[in-house]
Amino acid sequence: MKRSEINSILEENVKFLKDMNFKLPPFAYWSPEEWEIKGEEYNEIKDNMLGWDITDFGSGNFREIGLFLFTLRNGNLHCKEYEKNYAEKIMIVDEEQITPYHYHWNKMEDIINRGGGNLFIKIYNSTEDNKLADTDILIAKDGRNYTAPAGTIVKLTPGESITLFPGVYHQFWGEKNKGKVLVGEVSKVNDDKVDNCFLEKRGRFPEIDEDVPPLYLLVSDYKKMKNQ
Numbered sequence: 001m002k003r004s005e006i007n008s009i010l011e012e013n014v015k016f017l018k019d020m021n022f023k024l025p026p027f028a029y030w031s032p033e034e035w036e037i038k039g040e041e042y043n044e045i046k047d048n049m050l051g052w053d054i055t056d057f058g059s060g061n062f063r064e065i066g067l068f069l070f071t072l073r074n075g076n077l078h079c080k081e082y083e084k085n086y087a088e089k090i091m092i093v094d095e096e097q098i099t100p101y102h103y104h105w106n107k108m109e110d111i112i113n114r115g116g117g118n119l120f121i122k123i124y125n126s127t128e129d130n131k132l133a134d135t136d137i138l139i140a141k142d143g144r145n146y147t148a149p150a151g152t153i154v155k156l157t158p159g160e161s162i163t164l165f166p167g168v169y170h171q172f173w174g175e176k177n178k179g180k181v182l183v184g185e186v187s188k189v190n191d192d193k194v195d196n197c198f199l200e201k202r203g204r205f206p207e208i209d210e211d212v213p214p215l216y217l218l219v220s221d222y223k224k225m226k227n228q
Helices: 003-017 032-036 040-047 217-225
Strands: 053-054 066-071 087-092 099-103 109-117 119-125 137-141 144-146 150-156 161-164 168-174 183-187
Touching: 003 053, 003 087, 053 217, 087 168, 109 119, 109 150, 119 137, 119 161, 137 150, 150 161
Parallel strands: none
Antiparallel strands: 053 066, 066 087, 087 183, 099 168, 109 161, 109 183, 119 150, 119 168, 137 144, 137 161
16 A cells, blocks of 8 residues: 555544544554654553554455554553453444455454444354354344354444454445444454454555655554664
């Protein structure tokens, strides 16, 4: 992805967050120059990958296959210094913008429609060789637990949520003509470096063409910082 495209996506979705009256912590809006002078007391942000996360999953077409995220809080499976055993994200999903099939080996998560349009989630159990299973699947939606056929599509209107268990393949997108969807995620500790299994080979973090300076740093930028 070009940095100019990432900057444009940030500007567009920051406006949506403000329109939805969703507030982010101050570090969300630090410039790259401000980041360079921050001391080690802010290491938790970098170590646990808190902040902006924009991906096209290697598709080359963010509008069609992509996701916009901000990680608000997270623990760390590899560092005992951080004792949190939970994570929280806010995401923005565009109309018909697909987050491709994947599951997590360890993470259980609640996906919550926080407002805007409607969210569709298509779910399957996984097989031992990481394919889509044809078995009935358990759906846990706002306190209602029931089974449904493989490949069931669950619709989440604003305020509704679903629990996704480890090993459950899921793909989601926003409903056409309903606008962007503000999506919350509350989960166990999140580690996107090692805990995602995609049905098809996908890149989680984009390779960035630095055609312009960053507006804000992404979580994948932290490793490039002088003080990291």
